[in-house]
Amino acid sequence: MPQDITCLIVDDHEVVREGLRLSLSRASHIRVVGEASDGASAVALTERRRPNVVIMDVRMPGMDGLQATREITAKVPESAVLLFTAHNERSLLGRGLEAGARGYILKEAPHQTLLRAIEKVAEGEGYVDPALMPSFLNSRDKEDMLTAREREILQLLADGMSNVEVAGKLFISQETVKSHVRHILAKLEADTRTHAVAIALRESIID
């Protein structure tokens, strides 16, 4: 490697930022050039410092990691975003890659794996945590097979709306809503709308 890899750390938990800094300080060819604790300042800092890699948490207050990733890949395409997130947010992988992330690694990964992932994405390659592969095909095409409209309706169901209320909100017929809900249940293999919402919340398909 001709020169150091420059890194930006983005996480709302100070203890995680400290841990990352400590991990990365052990690697002589990696240099941390900044830290941010929310999406907006992450974007701003990336524009100024233009790091090789942005290590980005997904769940953050304010602008979340996915939105920040979209803005960074649009404004600073030479900075590679490496999503760094917790076990229970695995299904965000699909949306993360859509948003333009170059890599996705779990917080529970040992730090050697993290270093390898940073090197990979800095070289322009992709990196996805191997632990995600099994659940990838399961949960991913679960989420993916839902259309935008179906996700929208599922979100409203999670807020306790009945078919009639959803119909009113979306200016469509109640029969149409029923039709969509039937499709959602079939696709998620759920018995009831309640089950579908529970699945979707657990898989982070909706919020």
Next chain:
Amino acid sequence: MPQDITCLIVDDHEVVREGLRLSLSRASHIRVVGEASDGASAVALTERRRPNVVIMDVRMPGMDGLQATREITAKVPESAVLLFTAHNERSLLGRGLEAGARGYILKEAPHQTLLRAIEKVAEGEGYVDPALMPSFLNSRDKEDMLTAREREILQLLADGMSNVEVAGKLFISQETVKSHVRHILAKLEADTRTHAVAIALRESIID
């Protein structure tokens, strides 16, 4: 303080353990005497090392932090458990204190606050993150007003069970289940069982 405070770090994410170790290494009167990455080894290690304070994550694979806290307070009452968890799990505060935790601090807290919390619980006092106070009265008495039976039923609703199925599972009448569900809806101020499950999942009342 006559002698060092001994600490045990429990978190399933290596990066968090590293961050904690780094934070605590800056405080000369605090000594880390062990690390665990799951509840079971946390209990075992606490019994062997008998630290003054156990810094415990709540969400962990296998035995979770709450169960580990219960076992530690039962077996090693002289070790104080300080729960250390993320923003979105605030409603766990009530159950954490019930489980015997001496303190509760958010991962987003600055490390000076963390040090103060460690000192407090080591001295035998309680510590609750001030940031939790506003949401305490809101979400806490939402969760708290649910009885154990109601939480149990709510959990089954989240798995997509109908009233009849819940009744079969719990060996009670369907009418009783309907009665419980009505109470759940009223207490959570939910319009439908789907809404109730969504609220409960978001507030971490159920999993």
Next chain:
DNA sequence: GACCGGATCCCCCAAAAGGGGCAGGAATGA
């Protein structure tokens, strides 16, 4: 042009859910 997926809407019908009131028994605690 033919085809397909997505969104929209309609019918029918059985089952489930929701809302109201009521009440007995057990356990807890004032």
Next chain:
DNA sequence: TCATTCCTGCCCCTTTTGGGGGATCCGGTC
């Protein structure tokens, strides 16, 4: 002892949901 809470069960009734069958229209794609 009395009050309270919780779990349990039952009645009534209306509304909602879920499952099945269709249909039309539109924007892509082959």
